[in-house]
Each structure stands twice: as structure tokens, then as C-alpha cells.
Amino acid sequence: MSEQEIPGYTYGAEAVAKSPVSLEDFDLLKKTVLFTEEDEKYLRLAGEVLADQVDEVLDLWYGFVGSHPHLVHYFTNLQGEPDSDYLAAVRKRFGQWILDTCNRPYDQDWLNYQHEIGLRHYRTKKNQTDGVQSVPIINYRYLIAFIYPITATIKPFLEKKGHSADEVEKMHQAWFKSLVLQVTLWTNPYLRPEDY
Amino acid sequence: MSEQEIPGYTYGAEAVAKSPVSLEDFDLLKKTVLFTEEDEKYLRLAGEVLADQVDEVLDLWYGFVGSHPHLVHYFTNLQGEPDSDYLAAVRKRFGQWILDTCNRPYDQDWLNYQHEIGLRHYRTKKNQTDGVQSVPIINYRYLIAFIYPITATIKPFLEKKGHSADEVEKMHQAWFKSLVLQVTLWTNPYLRPEDY
Ligand code: HEM
Ligand code: HEM
Numbered sequence: 334m335s336e337q338e339i340p341g342y343t344y345g346a347e348a349v350a351k352s353p354v355s356l357e358d359f360d361l362l363k364k365t366v367l368f369t370e371e372d373e374k375y376l377r378l379a380g381e382v383l384a385d386q387v388d389e390v391l392d393l394w395y396g397f398v399g400s401h402p403h404l405v406h407y408f409t410n411l412q413g414e415p416d417s418d419y420l421a422a423v424r425k426r427f428g429q430w431i432l433d434t435c436n437r438p439y440d441q442d443w444l445n446y447q448h449e450i451g452l453r454h455y456r457t458k459k460n461q462t463d464g465v466q467s468v469p470i471i472n473y474r475y476l477i478a479f480i481y482p483i484t485a486t487i488k489p490f491l492e493k494k495g496h497s498a499d500e501v502e503k504m505h506q507a508w509f510k511s512l513v514l515q516v517t518l519w520t521n522p523y524l525r526p527e528d529y
Numbered sequence: 530m531s532e533q534e535i536p537g538y539t540y541g542a543e544a545v546a547k548s549p550v551s552l553e554d555f556d557l558l559k560k561t562v563l564f565t566e567e568d569e570k571y572l573r574l575a576g577e578v579l580a581d582q583v584d585e586v587l588d589l590w591y592g593f594v595g596s597h598p599h600l601v602h603y604f605t606n607l608q609g610e611p612d613s614d615y616l617a618a619v620r621k622r623f624g625q626w627i628l629d630t631c632n633r634p635y636d637q638d639w640l641n642y643q644h645e646i647g648l649r650h651y652r653t654k655k656n657q658t659d660g661v662q663s664v665p666i667i668n669y670r671y672l673i674a675f676i677y678p679i680t681a682t683i684k685p686f687l688e689k690k691g692h693s694a695d696e697v698e699k700m701h702q703a704w705f706k707s708l709v710l711q712v713t714l715w716t717n718p719y720l721r722p723e724d725y
Binding site: 354358361362364365366367401403404410455456469472473474475477478479480481482484485506508509513514516517520523524525528529 | 547550554557560561562563597599600613620642651666668669670671673674675676677680681693702705706709710712716719720721724725
């Protein structure tokens with residue numbers, strides 16, 4: 334599926350608000366997670382490795398969410414049942430996110446869309462993109478906790494295309510750093526600006 | 530240095546308030562980061578491995594903080610200079626924390642002290658324990674970002690006592706999970722209760 338065909342995927346669009354995190358502050362965050370040009374290089378390589386495995390990665394993550402009532406909760410309708418249309422709509426954007434994480438330059442457009450993703454997990458915009466009636470917010474604590482499974486479970490997929498252990502490790506560390514950066518950016522709407 | 534001799538270290542003391550996170554909610558967090566009894570076992574092993582390396586670990590972490598003005602900032606006095614007494618006082622508790630992370634049961638006392646550590650990074654209690662005059666809060670974004678360096682830099686120390694690659698990896702994953710859990714707990718005071 335090409336990007337344009339993904340409903341609700343508004344990367345780079347005018348409608349996406351400017352991130353409250355400046356490029357200068359983002360630069361300090363990159364320094365804090367030791368993110369360098371080498372990581373960008375290995376993210377590109379990870380993008381090649383993951384390109385034809387996106388569906389399998391999503392099967393695994395959706396299986397994880399689906400098998401835990403306290404997680405699938407955030408995809409339920411007002412009757413408390415999982416909303417399969419909602420799950421399916423988010424899945425397409427989630428797949429595109431894997432590729433964006435690997436292939437996009439981390440510039441102002443990227444920063445803005447990270448903020449948009451944050452708003453879509455928070456009260457501000459959850460449910461709006463897909464026009465669904467579901468719980469109003471993804472509780473903060475699980476956003477941070479997900480850093481672990483989303484980092485750990487990607488590694489076997491990075492190993493599948495015959496790269497050396499050293500290359501796999503470098504792709505994996507770059508992924509881990511990027512995820513920490515993104516969750517840091519996404520949680521901005523949850524915080525008082527002066528505490529962030 | 531024995532625990533009793535660490536100024537400001539109040540683990541298990543009456544004065545430590547009860548964590549707002551219940552053991553039931555903590556259990557769901559553990560499930561979310563795939564934390565099991567096997568991780569407890571490997572944390573104990575990590576505790577043996579790290580016991581006589583605590584000072585070297587702290588040298589590395591303090592070197593990292595010290596070499597970045599945007600990080601050492603949080604240890605500065607009102608004149609903007611690093612407060613060496615403050616740095617030294619925190620260092621002792623930080624060393625004990627490494628051992629606690631590995632050796633303590635993650636029970637109610639542990640949960641309570643995690644909340645206390647959170648309060649000490651937040652406006653509520655920063656600077657009070659050591660009676661210093663410093664900046665009033667550690668900004669949220671660096672707490673999340675630190676998950677990367679505090680995870681990545683521990684690995685070489687876990688490798689130093691001749692354990693197999695598989696054992697080192699298991700110790701490292703257990704450390705990573707624990708750190709994600711702890712940072713999730715520590716940031717509680719930064720969040721509105723209904724968003725957490
Ligand atoms: C590291 C953590 C996480 C990652 C990488 C992640 C990734 C994503 C992505 C890429 C999207 C689509 C963004 C877009 O609209 O373009 C999304 C949306 C969503 N995620 Fe997450 N997510 C994380 C944590 C969570 C957690 C813990 C839950 C709870 C189970 C969750 C539930 C949802 C829901 C319900 C949506 C749809 C929000 C809406 O209504 O627009 N996510 N996530
Ligand atoms: C994963 C992230 C972090 C870990 C594991 C960590 C660990 C610790 C520990 C164990 C303590 C002592 C707790 C006690 O009093 O018993 C502490 C206090 C402190 N940390 Fe952190 N920390 C983290 C993030 C940060 C960051 C990003 C900064 C900013 C440079 C920072 C600055 C401080 C300061 C200034 C104190 C003293 C607070 C007070 O006044 O009581 N920490 N930290």
C-alpha cells in the first residue's frame with residue numbers, strides 16, 4: 334500500500350501542527366541517547382531488512398496486544414469489545430511507521446509528525462483520526478513500558494537477512510535509540526510544558 | 530559503605546510514602562515488559578557480577594553527565610557551577626541503587642522507594658535530601674532518554690566476569706526491563722493521576 338492510500342496518515346501535511354520541541358532541543362536529546370550519523374546509516378539498513386517483513390512484525394505486536402486485556406482495552410468500543418475496524422485502520426499506519434522510523438530524515442516534518450502521534454495517543458486526538466468511539470486516552474505508563482517489547486521483539490527480524498552479528502547489533506541499537514527518542518517526543522502532550 | 534551509612538538513603542523507612550501504583554497495577558506493568566521470575570534470577574546474577582564494579586560504572590555515568598552541560602546543569606548551584614558535594618552525595622545513593630536493582634525483591638517497600646526516587650527528581654523533593662540549592666526539577670525528557678545510555682553502558686560490565694554470551698544477554702535484558710519499569714514508576718509525579 335502506498336503512503337497516499339493510508340487513511341489518516343498525514344505525514345508532512347499542512348494540517349500537522351508544529352512540534353513544541355525545537356530542533357535544538359531535539360539535538361540535545363539525540364546527544365543524550367548517543368544518536369549519531371552511524372545510527373542513521375544502520376536505520377536505513379534496517380529499513381531494507383524489514384521492508385518485506387512488516388506484516389509479520391505487526392502480526393507479532395498485534396498478537397501481544399490482543400493477548401493482554403489491559404492492552405487491547407485501548408482499542409475497545411464503548412461496549413468493551415475490541416473494535417476490529419479501529420485495529421485494522423491503526424495497523425496500516427503502524428506498518429508505515431516502521432518504515433518511517435528507518436527511512437525518514439529526522440527533520441522538522443518528522444518532529445511534527447511525532448508530536449501528532451503523541452496527540453493521537455493522548456486525550457487531544459485519540460479516536461478522531463478513525464472516527465471511532467473508544468476509551469479517551471492510552472494511559473501513560475504503558476507508552477513507556479512498550480519501549481521494552483518494541484525493542485526486544487524486532488531483533489529476530491533484523492537477523493533474518495544474513496547480516497553479520499555486528500551489523501544486526503548496530504541496527505538494533507539504532508532502533509532502540511530511535512524508539513526512546515520517539516516515545517520521549519510522543520509523551521510531550523501528557524506533560525506540563527514547564528516539566529517537560 | 531554499608532547502607533546505613535549512606536546519607537539520605539531511606540529505603541524501607543517509615544518516612545517513605547506509599548507508592549500510588551498498586552502491586553496489581555505493577556503486575557500489569559511487569560507483564561507489559563515481559564518481566565518474569567527468570568529475570569529476577571538473572572538480576573541476582575548481575576548483582577554478583579556488578580558488586581565490585583560499582584565505582585567503575587559510576588565513573589562512566591558521571592563522566593557522561595559531566596561532559597554534557599545540558600545534563601550537569603541539574604547538579605549546578607544557583608551560580609550555575611556544578612555542586613561537587615551534591616554530586617558526591619547522590620553518587621553514594623546511585624551506587625546503592627545499582628545493587629538494589631539487582632538484589633531487592635520488587636515488593637511494596639521497593640515500589641515505595643521507586644516513588645520516592647521519582648519525587649527526588651521532580652519538584653516535590655529535588656534538592657531536599659542533600660539540603661542543596663540547585664535547579665528545581667530534572668526535566669522529564671531526559672529521564673526517558675536516559676533509558677538508552679543506562680541500558681547500553683552496563684553491558685560491558687556484565688561481560689567482565691567470564692559468563693557465557695547467553696548469560697550476559699539474559700542479565701542485560703533483565704536490567705533493561707527493570708530500568709524501563711523503574712523509569713515508568715519514577716515519572717509518576719510528573720503526570721496527572723488520571724493520565725498516568
Ligand atoms: C513504544 C510504544 C508504541 C508504539 C511504537 C506505538 C506506535 C503507534 C503508531 C505508529 C500508531 C499510528 C500513528 C498514526 O496515526 O500515524 C499508533 C496508534 C495507536 N496506538 Fe500506539 N504505539 C505505542 C504504544 C501504544 C500502547 C501502549 C498502546 C495501548 C495498547 C497503543 C495503542 C494505540 C492506539 C489505540 C492507537 C490509535 C490512536 C488513535 O485513535 O489515533 N500504543 N501507535
Ligand atoms: C534512567 C535514568 C536515571 C537513573 C537510573 C537515575 C538514578 C538516580 C538515583 C538512583 C538517584 C538517587 C536516588 C536516591 O536518593 O536514593 C538519583 C538522583 C538524582 N539524579 Fe538521577 N537517574 C536518572 C536520570 C537522571 C537524569 C536524566 C538526571 C539529569 C542529569 C539525573 C540527575 C539526578 C539528580 C540531580 C539527583 C539528585 C536528586 C535529589 O536532589 O535528591 N538523573 N538518580
